[in-house]
Amino acid sequence: xxxxxxxxxxxxxxxxxxxxxxxxxxxxxxxxxxxxxxxxxxxxxxxxxxxxxxxxxxxxxxxxxxxxxxxxxxxxxxxxxxxxxxxxxxxxxxxxxxxxxxxxxxxxxxxxxxxxxxxxxxxxxxxxxxxxxxxxxxxxxxxxxxxxxxxxxxxxxxxxxxxxxxxxxxxxxxxxxxxxxxxxxxxxxxxxxxxxxxxxxxxxxxxxxxxxxxxxxxxxxxxxxxxxxxxxxxxxxxxxxxxxxxxxxxxxxxxxxxxxxxxxxxxxxxxxxxxxxxxxxxxxxxxxxxxxxxxxxxxxxxxxxxxxxxxxxxxxxxxxxxxxxxxxxxxxxxxxxxxxxxxxxxxxxxxxxxxxxxxxxxxxxxxxxxxxxxxxxxxxxxxxxxxxxxxxxxxxxxxxxxxxxxxxxxxxxxxxxxxxxxxxxxxxxxxxxxxxxxxxxxxxxxxxxxxxxxxxxxxxxxxxxxxxxxxxxxxxxxxxxxxxxxxxxxxxxxxxxxxxxxxxxxxxxxxxxxxxxxxxxxxxxxxxxxxxxxxxxxxxxxxxxxxxxxxxxxxxxxxxxxxxxxxxxxxxxxxxxxxxxxxxxxxxxxxxxxxxxxxxxxxxxxxxxxxxxxxxxxxxxxxxxxxxxxxxxxxxxxxxxxxxxxxxxxxxxxxxxxxxxxxxxxxxxxxxxxxxxxxxxxxxxxxxxxxxxxxxxxxxxxxxxxxxxxxxxxxxxxxxxxxxxxxxxxxxxxxxxxxxxxxxxxxxxxxxxxxxxxxxxxxxxxxxxxxxxxxxxxxxxxxxxxxxxxxxxxxxxxxxxxxxxxxxxxxxxxxxxxxxxxxxxxxxxxxxxxxxxxxxxxxxxxxxxxxxxxxxxxxxxxxxxxxxxxx
RNA sequence: GGGUUGUUAGCUCAGCUGGCUAGAGCGUCUCGUUUACACCGAGAAGGUCGGGGGUUCGAGUCCCUCACAACCCACCA
Numbered sequence: 001x002x003x004x005x006x007x008x009x010x011x012x013x014x015x016x017x018x019x020x021x022x023x024x025x026x027x028x029x030x031x032x033x034x035x036x037x038x039x040x041x042x043x044x045x046x047x048x049x050x051x052x053x054x055x056x057x058x059x060x061x062x063x064x065x066x067x068x069x070x071x072x073x074x075x076x077x078x079x080x081x082x083x084x085x086x087x088x089x090x091x092x093x094x095x096x097x098x099x100x101x102x103x104x105x106x107x108x109x110x111x112x113x114x115x116x117x118x119x120x121x122x123x124x125x126x127x128x129x130x131x132x133x134x135x136x137x138x139x140x141x142x143x144x145x146x147x148x149x150x151x152x153x154x155x156x157x158x159x160x161x162x163x164x165x166x167x168x169x170x171x172x173x174x175x176x177x178x179x180x181x182x183x184x185x186x187x188x189x190x191x192x193x194x195x196x197x198x199x200x201x202x203x204x205x206x207x208x209x210x211x212x213x214x215x216x217x218x219x220x221x222x223x224x225x226x227x228x229x230x231x232x233x234x235x236x237x238x239x240x241x242x243x244x245x246x247x248x249x250x251x252x253x254x255x256x257x258x259x260x261x262x263x264x265x266x267x268x269x270x271x272x273x274x275x276x277x278x279x280x281x282x283x284x285x286x287x288x289x290x291x292x293x294x295x296x297x298x299x300x301x302x303x304x305x306x307x308x309x310x311x312x313x314x315x316x317x318x319x320x321x322x323x324x325x326x327x328x329x330x331x332x333x334x335x336x337x338x339x340x341x342x343x344x345x346x347x348x349x350x351x352x353x354x355x356x357x358x359x360x361x362x363x364x365x366x367x368x369x370x371x372x373x374x375x376x377x378x379x380x381x382x383x384x385x386x387x388x389x390x391x392x393x394x395x396x397x398x399x400x401x402x403x404x405x406x407x408x409x410x411x412x413x414x415x416x417x418x419x420x421x422x423x424x425x426x427x428x429x430x431x432x433x434x435x436x437x438x439x440x441x442x443x444x445x446x447x448x449x450x451x452x453x454x455x456x457x458x459x460x461x462x463x464x465x466x467x468x469x470x471x472x473x474x475x476x477x478x479x480x481x482x483x484x485x486x487x488x489x490x491x492x493x494x495x496x497x498x499x500x501x502x503x504x505x506x507x508x509x510x511x512x513x514x515x516x517x518x519x520x521x522x523x524x525x526x527x528x529x530x531x532x533x534x535x536x537x538x539x540x541x542x543x544x545x546x547x548x549x550x551x552x553x554x555x556x557x558x559x560x561x562x563x564x565x566x567x568x569x570x571x572x573x574x575x576x577x578x579x580x581x582x583x584x585x586x587x588x589x590x591x592x593x594x595x596x597x598x599x600x601x602x603x604x605x606x607x608x609x610x611x612x613x614x615x616x617x618x619x620x621x622x623x624x625x626x627x628x629x630x631x632x633x634x635x636x637x638x639x640x641x642x643x644x645x646x647x648x649x650x651x652x653x654x655x656x657x658x659x660x661x662x663x664x665x666x667x668x669x670x671x672x673x674x675x676x677x678x679x680x681x682x683x684x685x686x687x688x689x690x691x692x693x694x695x696x697x698x699x700x701x702x703x704x705x706x707x708x709x710x711x712x713x714x715x716x717x718x719x720x721x722x723x724x725x726x727x728x729x730x731x732x733x734x735x736x737x738x739x740x741x742x743x744x745x746x747x748x749x750x751x752x753x754x755x756x757x758x759x760x761x762x763x764x765x766x767x768x769x770x771x772x773x774x775x776x777x778x779x780x781x782x783x784x785x786x787x788x789x790x791x792x793x794x795x796x797x798x799x800x801x802x803x804x805x806x807x808x809x810x811x812x813x814x815x816x817x818x819x820x821x822x823x824x825x826x827x828x829x830x831x832x833x834x835x836x837x838x839x840x841x842x843x844x845x846x847x848x849x850x851x852x853x854x855x856x857x858x859x860x861x862x863x864x865x866x867x868x869x870x871x
Numbered sequence: 872g873g874g875u876u877g878u879u880a881g882c883u884c885a886g887c888u889g890g891c892u893a894g895a896g897c898g899u900c901u902c903g904u905u906u907a908c909a910c911c912g913a914g915a916a917g918g919u920c921g922g923g924g925g926u927u928c929g930a931g932u933c934c935c936u937c938a939c940a941a942c943c944c945a946c947c948a
Binding site: 003005006007213227228229230231242274275276279280281283284285286287291293294350351352353396398399401402405406409500501503504530531533535536537539557568569570571573574575576577578579580581582584585586587588589590591592594595596597598599600601602603637641643645646649652653660661664736739740742743744748749750751773775776824825828829832835836837838839840841842843846849850853 | 874875876877882883884885886887890892894895896897898901902903905906907908910911912913914915927928929940941942943944945946947948
């Protein structure tokens with residue numbers, strides 16, 4: 001096979017992925033021995049710790065991947081591939097999320113486009129329609145995951161509405177129901193009037209908005225109380241006026257009643273801490289059915305809850321004149337009427353934060369609703385215990401504390417959603433009023449039925465579906481097929497990788513659910529990535545038009561370049577800007593690697609393969625072995641600490657600056673075919689987790705490699721001679737000095753003009769060819785004891801560039817500058833040594849090091865000065 | 872109001888337990904087409920590490936404080 005002049009990712013990527021997939025290497029069930037090979041029901045590998053498992057946070061089945069998914073796949077797949085190379089049975093389980101509400105919004109928009117409305121269909125019909133819609137869309141997302149190189153086991157793809165998921169969710173729900181953790185309660189929930197569904201607290205977006213604070217007089221016999229409100233239209237739902245118990249101004253009034261404006265109703269004046277004497281007039285109206293704080297005040301004082309706004313946003317339970325108005329119209333009319341009656345006493349502009357639907361931006365209406373809730377106290381407590389034990393390691397570490405904090409203040413979890421697209425809540429309400437002994441609600445898995453009969457009593461299914469997070473909380477359990485009966489070597493997961501933004505919504509719930517269902521934490525480590533911001537560090541959003549499409553970058557630069565680019569310079573938990581330049585750097589590295597391989601293959605095609613294993617024959621070979629060993633060690637350390645960017649950085653430097661620029665250049669003089677093969681394999685395998693395609697493309701193109709690099713063995717350490725390695729370091733210093741000096745000399749093309757002179761130096765003498773090749777000087781000659789030209793500033797080597805005297809003179813300024821600079825460094829060192837505390841308190845090896853450095857600098861300055869004098 | 876994180880070269884970022892003469896990529900400048908690569912090679916310029924104080928023989932790194940930025944939570948009648 002031949003290597004073309006440059007690496008063109010588009011020519012290889014899809015074929016390579018298809019080959020991997022067909023070979024089954026991503027499915028650990030196919031590539032590893034069975035968990036129980038002797039059939040005794042016990043896992044043979046227990047305790048061997050030779051598995052690696054990770055699940056994909058399921059992308060929404062309804063659309064395309066965004067840049068965050070790109071980052072997720074780059075991180076997760078690098079880990080998976082790395083551990084696969086390290087020999088672990090590695091299982092990367094892909095998924096797709098029905099994404100209840102998200103998908104619902106997309107689908108409803110589709111419906112609207114076609115001139116339909118959700119209300120034309122019943123719930124089961126809608127469910128079927130969305131199912132088809134999602135099935136159609138899902139292929140896109142899966143293709144894109146392949147394009148990103150995700151080495152996941154497609155056989156095991158889990159969809160959040162798969163039967164086993166629903167089964168598991170129902171089992172958990174039943175257990176919770178029996179354990180008394182589930183209750184039906186009437187509570188205030190955040191309700192989106194447009195989408196007609198409730199949200200969990202965590203899904204609500206608060207935004208600061210300007211609003212108006214109105215002062216309204218509530219009259220009593222012989223006086224009035226002024227209350228302040230931003231929502232005058234809710235006054236019909238008022239059941240009290242609250243003042244602070246410490247507020248002297250109102251002490252006399254407590255216990256009196258006032259007349260609710262625009263009505264004939266009398267409401268009491270009560271005391272409650274909630275009333276802040278500093279705010280407004282210090283008196284506040286209490287509307288338990290439409291305000292979260294008031295709801296709590298109402299609970300404390302057993303106040304009635306009067307609903308005055310229906311779910312469709314119109315007024316109910318209000319005087320005739322206001323009935324049926326929407327809230328906006330009603331507010332207008334209330335204000336006008338209050339003004340007419342002289343009860344409106346003032347208004348001022350304020351800024352306050354308002355809850356919005358995170359999808360459509362509609363202002364959420366706090367609404368009284370009967371919903372299913374989970375009593376989270378027990379679950380949260382268990383989670384906190386295990387977190388405090390340090391059973392789960394977090395990256396970044398501080399998120400553990402943040403999570404514990406969150407769990408400590410966690411409120412009961414509303415799991416009912418009023419959208420058809422989701423897992424039906426398996427609860428049925430009694431519709432037979434005569435059966436008074438039977439419970440009002442029963443659990444039953446037959447949610448495909450609208451009505452069921454139990455012991456002659458009829459029950460109707462609750463129409464609501466589960467909050468997506470309730471089922472997602474089971475993700476590690478369902479993806480690994482965990483069961484009560486069998487030991488599962490893939491559970492708990494080795495690591496849960498996901499976005500820091502869903503630490504609370506998802507990670508917290510997986511931990512609670514994992515502990516509740518399996519008794520174990522669901523994963524041993526958590527890696528949280530931050531947001532990928534745009535090139536200027538701003539959040540990406542469609543409205544800003546700064547969204548970067550990962551597929552676009554894959555097309556332009558290749559999948560590997562994208563992966564390398566997005567991982568570069570990124571650390572756990574940080575929101576960081578995306579930099580196309582990093583992708584370009586990644587692309588360049590791929591091309592470099594390609595050409596490295598091209599050179600080596602061409603050498604091998606022409607050179608005889610000396611079959612003496614891979615012994616090192618000259619210094620450059622020893623040196624690269626040491627460098628590769630260092631590289632492997634650093635990559636291994638970085639990976640075990642989830643420092644992806646560092647691993648990539650090390651590989652980049654090693655491959656480019658060391659392997660290509662020094663080792664391969666030296667191999668143009670001395671050729672060691674077995675070592676070339678072995679070292680090339682080493683760098684290819686080490687880079688493979690991050691750049692799977694190019695490394696595989698090369699592997700398949702090389703004449704001597706077998707199988708897939710994706711399942712190769714992680715390279716072992718290479719042997720080298722340390723003395724020879726140090727000599728090569730010497731050569732590198734010499735070569736660099738020659739290059740720098742040549743470029744600093746006046747004129748161009750100096751390398752070709754001046755030859756190198758040495759005196760009595762075996763290192764130079766023995767390596768003339770190599771030095772000539774690296775510096776490009778035409779010849780290297782012995783001085784024979786008669787120095788001339790320009791002496792190079794090198795310790796332990798007497799080397800001259802054969803430069804005419806007039807040129808040397810021009811170089812003088814340069815030399816003076818150099819002496820000054822070294823002098824400054826020397827001053828610093830001397831300063832350090834003149835400090836008696838440094839000598840007594842600093843570690844001995846440092847003092848010794850400093851002493852040596854001083855000696856070297858002094859020698860260098862002496863030499864440079866001597867040189868200057870000669871000139 | 873509470874919390875978390877960040878502020879290092881023109882840009883995007885490394886710098887983990889204090890030893891740094893502060894690094895990388897991209898960009899800039901100079902030179903270079905020698906049969907792996909111009910998606911290249913060689914070299915260079917560019918930083919009082921946000922400000923101030925402290926601990927230490929020694930601080931980009933630890934502590935305090937201020938400023939700015941981002942995010943999260945709570946409150947907002």
